[in-house]
Amino acid sequence: MTTTIDAPPLGPMLDDIVRSHRPPREAGSVPANIPSLAAVPFSRFGIAVATAAGEIFTSGDADVPFSIQSISKVFTLAMALRRDSSGALWSRVLREPSGSAFNSLVQLEVEHGIPRNPFINAGALVVTDRLMEETPDAATAVLRFLTGQTGEPGPFIDEAAAVSELSNSSRNLALAHFLKDFGNLRQSAEAVVENYVRQCSIMMTCAELAKAGLFLAREGRGTSGTVVSRSEAKRIGSIMLTCGMYDAAGEFAYRVGLPGKSGVGGGILVIVPGHCAISVWSPRLDAKGNSLAGSAALADLSDRTGWSVF
Numbered sequence: 001m002t003t004t005i006d007a008p009p010l011g012p013m014l015d016d017i018v019r020s021h022r023p024p025r026e027a028g029s030v031p032a033n034i035p036s037l038a039a040v041p042f043s044r045f046g047i048a049v050a051t052a053a054g055e056i057f058t059s060g061d062a063d064v065p066f067s068i069q070s071i072s073k074v075f076t077l078a079m080a081l082r083r084d085s086s087g088a089l090w091s092r093v094l095r096e097p098s099g100s101a102f103n104s105l106v107q108l109e110v111e112h113g114i115p116r117n118p119f120i121n122a123g124a125l126v127v128t129d130r131l132m133e134e135t136p137d138a139a140t141a142v143l144r145f146l147t148g149q150t151g152e153p154g155p156f157i158d159e160a161a162a163v164s165e166l167s168n169s170s171r172n173l174a175l176a177h178f179l180k181d182f183g184n185l186r187q188s189a190e191a192v193v194e195n196y197v198r199q200c201s202i203m204m205t206c207a208e209l210a211k212a213g214l215f216l217a218r219e220g221r222g223t224s225g226t227v228v229s230r231s232e233a234k235r236i237g238s239i240m241l242t243c244g245m246y247d248a249a250g251e252f253a254y255r256v257g258l259p260g261k262s263g264v265g266g267g268i269l270v271i272v273p274g275h276c277a278i279s280v281w282s283p284r285l286d287a288k289g290n291s292l293a294g295s296a297a298l299a300d301l302s303d304r305t306g307w308s309v310f
């Protein structure tokens with residue numbers, strides 16, 4: 001990695017990324033099961049970089065809250081690992097790329113209720129179930145964690161969006177019932193899906209999300225102390241790289257070369273270990289459920305800066 005944070009100047013570069021990648025016309029899709037996301041204008045585009053040194057650079061709609069959706073899976077995993085000193089979580093969920101859609105049922109049945117990784121829906125349901133063992137209202141605990149990391153009261157749960165997603169959650173309920181049938185869920189399927197959907201409905205801005213993810217770029221050290229150990233931070237980054245973009249993880253690693261986690265709200269969180277956390281948001285999605293313009297912008301940014309783990 002030859003390029004440093006401030007050369008070339010990051011602020012003007014981010015402005016240029018926004019100019020180049022903000023969608024000029026409607027393209028891509030919105031998720032069918034989350035009605036509130038269809039109402040977000042296609043032309044929204046924001047980007048933020050939070051540096052290990054404590055600086056924050058933003059451009060475009062970086063201060064507009066959006067639904068973090070599956071990006072929440074990174075934070076729930078970090079929270080669960082903090083409570084999992086025995087490593088028992090890893091007997092309930094694997095760490096392998098799935099090569100399947102994030103909400104696929106097929107693999108879970110064939111593989112006897114052990115999800116491939118914590119970043120597909122089945123794996124995230126197991127992680128949420130683990131959090132609920134100590135904290136029944138896990139979604140509120142996730143919100144508190146994020147508020148703590150951003151140092152601002154900004155993040156909030158869009159409860160109306162959660163209610164509407166919950167009434168369209170047959171597939172996630174099916175996954176949860178499969179997990180329960182295989183003995184891999186302690187709480188009821190309904191309670192786990194409700195917490196999961198509420199954690200997905202957390203609203204954050206790009207600036208807040210980049211700040212919240214910074215501990216992963218700083219060997220586990222967050223804004224107010226250690227979040228996870230150095231080796232856990234490395235491992236979460238490894239799972240982001242191999243599984244964070246579902247069945248497009250290989251393509252994203254090829255184009256961007258950095259650990260990332262997407263959500264169907266159109267956000268992507270990316271980690272440059274030792275340097276910074278980047279978040280980008282553009283609401284329209286490709287066929288795999290990843291932000292269309294967001295992925296392109298990150299490929300462009302990593303090419304311009306040389307930021308890569310390779």
Ligand SMILES: NC(=O)CC[C@H](N)C(=O)O
Nearest residue numbers: 069070102200263264289
């Ligand atoms: N990939 C995602 O962001 C999926 C999250 C969404 N809440 C779902 O479960 O379908």
